[in-house]
Amino acid sequence: MSMTPVADQLARVLAATPVLDPHEVPLADAFGRRVADPVHALVPIPLWRNSAMDGYAVRHDDVAHAGTDPVTLRVVEDLPAGSPLDPALAPGECARIMTGAVLPSDADTIVQLEHTDRLDPLADVTATVTILRSPERGAHVREIGDDMGVGALVVDGGTLATGAVLSALSSAGHGTVAVRRAPRVSVIATGSELVAPGGELRRGQIPDSNSLLIAGLVRRAGGEVLAVEQVADEPADLEAALARAAGSDVVILTGGVSAGAYDPVKQVFADSDDVAFASVAMQPGKPQAFGTLPGGALLFGLPGNPVSAWVSFHVFVRPALMQLQGAVAEEVRVPVARARAATDWGTPPGRTQYLPARLALVDGTLTATPVAARGSKSHLVGSLAAANGYAIMPAEVDRVHVGDVVDAVVIGTDQSLTAAKVEA
Numbered sequence: 001m002s003m004t005p006v007a008d009q010l011a012r013v014l015a016a017t018p019v020l021d022p023h024e025v026p027l028a029d030a031f032g033r034r035v036a037d038p039v040h041a042l043v044p045i046p047l048w049r050n051s052a053m054d055g056y057a058v059r060h061d062d063v064a065h066a067g068t069d070p071v072t073l074r075v076v077e078d079l080p081a082g083s084p085l086d087p088a089l090a091p092g093e094c095a096r097i098m099t100g101a102v103l104p105s106d107a108d109t110i111v112q113l114e115h116t117d118r119l120d121p122l123a124d125v126t127a128t129v130t131i132l133r134s135p136e137r138g139a140h141v142r143e144i145g146d147d148m149g150v151g152a153l154v155v156d157g158g159t160l161a162t163g164a165v166l167s168a169l170s171s172a173g174h175g176t177v178a179v180r181r182a183p184r185v186s187v188i189a190t191g192s193e194l195v196a197p198g199g200e201l202r203r204g205q206i207p208d209s210n211s212l213l214i215a216g217l218v219r220r221a222g223g224e225v226l227a228v229e230q231v232a233d234e235p236a237d238l239e240a241a242l243a244r245a246a247g248s249d250v251v252i253l254t255g256g257v258s259a260g261a262y263d264p265v266k267q268v269f270a271d272s273d274d275v276a277f278a279s280v281a282m283q284p285g286k287p288q289a290f291g292t293l294p295g296g297a298l299l300f301g302l303p304g305n306p307v308s309a310w311v312s313f314h315v316f317v318r319p320a321l322m323q324l325q326g327a328v329a330e331e332v333r334v335p336v337a338r339a340r341a342a343t344d345w346g347t348p349p350g351r352t353q354y355l356p357a358r359l360a361l362v363d364g365t366l367t368a369t370p371v372a373a374r375g376s377k378s379h380l381v382g383s384l385a386a387a388n389g390y391a392i393m394p395a396e397v398d399r400v401h402v403g404d405v406v407d408a409v410v411i412g413t414d415q416s417l418t419a420a421k422v423e424a
Helices: 006-015 163-171 210-220 235-244 264-269 306-324 382-386 415-419
Strands: 022-026 055-058 071-079 093-097 109-112 128-131 153-155 176-180 184-190 224-231 250-254 275-279 287-292 298-302 337-341 352-362 365-370 389-393 405-410
Touching: 006 287, 006 306, 055 071, 055 128, 153 163, 184 210, 184 235, 210 224, 210 250, 210 306, 224 235, 235 264, 250 306, 264 275, 264 287, 275 298, 287 306, 298 306, 306 352, 306 382, 337 352, 352 382, 352 405, 365 389, 365 405
Parallel strands: 071 093, 184 224, 184 250, 250 298, 337 365
Antiparallel strands: 022 176, 055 093, 055 109, 071 128, 275 287, 287 298, 337 405, 352 365, 352 389, 389 405
């Protein structure tokens, strides 16, 4: 039987994955969500002509020669940040000013405190100040719109709303923003052999690790986990769990998608026109199911072996979750880096290998080391905790040797690893 190329399976997933509708929320509630549409500045940044230093707002003509002949000016006002005052400055007059305060209309230059005879910013304002150095005209003045003018693009659609993004939106005059909500996800682990974490294990039973694995990956990808269930290998139990998952945007099953006599997923969806089973040309993760449920939820059927489920999530489920949130294309299809193999390992014949790996910078070069001594076998879950990425070997490669250049994907926030330069 022919196998489905990985790219074809992913294309099928993304073609069926919509982008969730946007909704408007206060900026304080937008953190971690994707901005739905491009957002432009409503006000300039900075909004006012203001001081970049604690010091004195002066007319440059008054202090142009202060470096050779110190100049004493009369202080007519004290301007802290937020002051609405705009004092008039006649020749020979100035105003003490703090960082961020609006510049008087008659001033064009700031003399920093260190260049005066009044060095203490906490001291009471005095009647006069002596300027000891000549500043350049316009020194330490932040002009209106220095950063952005009205109408400038602040963030593009698909941008993740970080603290910096929300700060920029607020500074640009926005109090709310349209974002995509988090995809609602239900996780169902199938297998009569599964026991809740920490439970007593009888002969033939194993801990349910997939529920924790997939739920954690969903949260990392920006999804909201609605429910996590474990069901026995009984079609009726799975059907009941699917009914309870109504209201989900995505339902992720683990186990029951291969050719076993007791695989419940195949039994439940054997006659479905909306869920298809595929043998994908990848290792691990060959057996896959994908489709839609009544109501439109996406259904992913992942293999039950934990490493297979982990790989399958990154290759197929994570891109769908990112697309649901309206992420930019570069984030939907994760960036691939180049790494050097730190050791030898074997690869499966005729299938693309996805190898959980430890990626690290060694003397400025990105390296990849398998986290399990036995390679990418699908049951080696204990070593999976050490993986911060995975290496990808094409089907035509039968063995990787130390120093070979391979494709690699970094998982997590340390994208500095992808910046490493690796020469082929």
